[in-house]
Amino acid sequence: MKRPLSLQKLIDALRKLPGVGPRSARRMAEAVLAMDYEEAREIGRAIVRAKKAIRPCSVCGIDTEQDPCEICSDETRDRSFVCVVESAEDVIAFESSGSHEGVYHVLGGTINYTRGSGPEKLNLASLFSRAGAGGIKEVLIATNPTLEGESTAAYIVKRLKNTGIKLTRPARGLPRGADIDFLDSETISIAHKERQEAFFLNDEQ
């Protein structure tokens, strides 16, 4: 006997989420069926609501319900200091550490040629046009301390090194391979405060 069509469709839909294999999709679908109607409807509504309301900020690329986002429209933030991160979750990590008074730029991933993610797949063109528009004194390239994060940082340094903008990286000492959004606020604050000029990357180019 086959599964009812609507159940199979639910399982197929759940499998599109990252990290969800066939078995967990089946378990999730069973959990949904065991819920009250209202509870299950709330999950469906939350997905649609978020999808309708959230879009990337036209300035920095962060997920936002208002454009420009809260941070980009905050007059008290230092617009001459841009912290470049891989994901919106990294912005939340920096914000909860309270270490960054400037603004952000969210790349939406890292350069990874083997996975077909070249620079054109990232939110890089708008970073370079922001940099070219003037007014930026420092760009802190806070990609994760992973191989991909480092090579993405090297690419950005290469593109921005002749602009006169000071280019920095978070202090060495972040655990290798770590994800910034999983680090505690104190580690992030120290890495931010003790940031270093990104000269070391120029030699690699």
Ligand SMILES: [Zn+2]
């Ligand atoms: Zn923004």
